Amino acid sequence: MTYSFSPVPSKLALSFSGSIATLAIDNVAKHNAVDLEMWKAFPSLMEALDRDPDVRVVVLRGAGQASFASGADIAEFATVRADAEGGRLYEAANEAAFWAVAHCSKPVIAMIRGFCLGGGFGLALSCDLRVASENAIFGIPAARLGVGYPPGAMKLVTAAVGATAAKDLFFTARRLDAQEAHRLGVVQRLVPDGELEQVTQTLAESIAENAPLTIRAAKAAIDDSVGVAHPGANPVALADQCFDSADAVEGREAFLQKRRPVFTGR
Numbered sequence: 428m429t430y431s432f433s434p435v436p437s438k439l440a441l442s443f444s445g446s447i448a449t450l451a452i453d454n455v456a457k458h459n460a461v462d463l464e465m466w467k468a469f470p471s472l473m474e475a476l477d478r479d480p481d482v483r484v485v486v487l488r489g490a491g492q493a494s495f496a497s498g499a500d501i502a503e504f505a506t507v508r509a510d511a512e513g514g515r516l517y518e519a520a521n522e523a524a525f526w527a528v529a530h531c532s533k534p535v536i537a538m539i540r541g542f543c544l545g546g547g548f549g550l551a552l553s554c555d556l557r558v559a560s561e562n563a564i565f566g567i568p569a570a571r572l573g574v575g576y577p578p579g580a581m582k583l584v585t586a587a588v589g590a591t592a593a594k595d596l597f598f599t600a601r602r603l604d605a606q607e608a609h610r611l612g613v614v615q616r617l618v619p620d621g622e623l624e625q626v627t628q629t630l631a632e633s634i635a636e637n638a639p640l641t642i643r644a645a646k647a648a649i650d651d652s653v654g655v656a657h658p659g660a661n662p663v664a665l666a667d668q669c670f671d672s673a674d675a676v677e678g679r680e681a682f683l684q685k686r687r688p689v690f691t692g693r
Contacts, residue, residue: 437464439472440490446483446635447628448476452550453490458497458542461524461550463517466499469524477531480692483635485531486627487554488538489547495539495563496547501572521546522577528553529583529650530657532643534634538627539563540620544602549580552587555646557613558627559605560620565613566602586653588613638674639692640665 440451450472452459476482489495499521528535528550537543537554543565551557551565567584569576576597585593592611596603609617618626634642644665647657669675674690681688 437468438462439465439468441472443482444628445632446481447486447631448479448482448484449486449488450476451488451490452496452547454500455491455493457500457502458494459489459491459547460497460500460502461546462500462503463520466517466520466524466546470527473527473531477533483533483639483692484631485533485535486538486631487528487535487550488627489540492540494541494547495537495543496550497542498545498547498568518575518577521549522580525549525553525577525580525583529655532646532657532660533639534642534646536627536631536634538623539614540623544568549576549584552613553580553583556615556630558616558618558623558630559608559614560618560623561605562620563605563608563614564602565605565608566600567596568600570597570600582655586650586655636687636690638669638672638678638688638690640669640672640674644669 438452438454440453442449442451452461452465454460454462454465473485476485499517534556535554537551537557539551539557540560540563543551543559543563545566545568548565548567567576581593584596588596588611595601603611603613605614605617608614616626616630644662647660647665648662650657651660651662673693674688677688677690
């Protein structure tokens with residue numbers, strides 16, 4: 428698969444394994460900090476993956492073996508975020524990236540090890556599911572940096588962890604270890620670091636085997652119910668589409684024949 432993007436992504440790596448696409452935040456020297464160019468690249472990348480009929484699941488991860496993403500690249504703040512105008516433009520790029528991940532019609536899984544902080548945590552919370560290693564560390568340090576968090580993106584945080592937990596995270600700016608993140612429901616699967624990639628791959632493969640139209644309809648309906656509706660998506664129409672699909676026939680026949688269904692997304 429070959430994609431063309433404008434602007435060309437920098438420090439982001441895309442790879443494919445069957446119907447699973449992996450997007451890696453690739454700035455290892457800075458614990459995968461995300462700079463402005465990278466934020467701006469997310470929407471076109473996610474849109475391309477959403478359109479690709481061969482992709483059924485997207486995995487978002489940090490490159491290397493140390494961190495998911497340590498947050499926005501603070502070294503840029505003195506130039507690109509030095510005043511209110513720059514701050515608003517930077518927030519807009521942040522928010523566009525978060526929503527591009529959240530509004531992908533296909534399931535997006537965050538595979539998390541090491542630091543998952545600030546904007547990196549925001550990206551993880553924009554995903555549908557989060558699998559983390561036992562060494563993962565989470566936090567949103569905005570209150571210790573004196574910066575505003577994109578108000579629209581706050582909906583994604585609240586949808587993922589609830590209003591009270593969101594207030595705790597933002598008011599205290601404290602860090603959570605992986606165990607607490609799991610207890611709060613931030614993380615759906617917590618595993619030893621050595622098992623992280625295999626568990627994530629297995630989860631992605633199990634989702635990719637299921638009916639794509641059903642998953643798309645379910646994601647749209649669930650997101651709509653928590654206030655992060657997909658633009659242009661009608662959950663009722665998407666559910667109706669499932670009943671008229673070839674996949675619905677395949678699902679019934681496979682059940683009656685006691686075999687594994689093979690879904691095509693049609």
